[in-house]
Amino acid sequence: MCQANVYIERGGIEELVMENVDILEPKGENLFLRSLFGEQKILPLRIKLISLINNKIILEE
């Protein structure tokens, strides 16, 4: 079992989008996120980089 923190990168700066993320699912132009605690977001972003060792996922516009 693992989880990751999800960030959006804008202008070289990483901003936290959601902590303890379990599910990520691209849906057309959007990305569905769900945390271990049931928090959900649908964002018009895509995955830029996943680094599981660092528990980190970076999104971009």
Place this chain on the structure above:
Amino acid sequence: MCQANVYIERGGIEELVMENVDILEPKGENLFLRSLFGEQKILPLRIKLISLINNKIILEE
């Protein structure tokens, strides 16, 4: 720290692509994968679903 096993789904069947994956990085139409042990692949696939609790990432064509 975590890792995941990566599968490709074809015709409803999941086939293992790489175990113990650390890095996933979309690069244009391709997807770069790297395992904890340094194994690397570049595949013309995209991410369909990430389920970190299940240490599972599913790709699709």
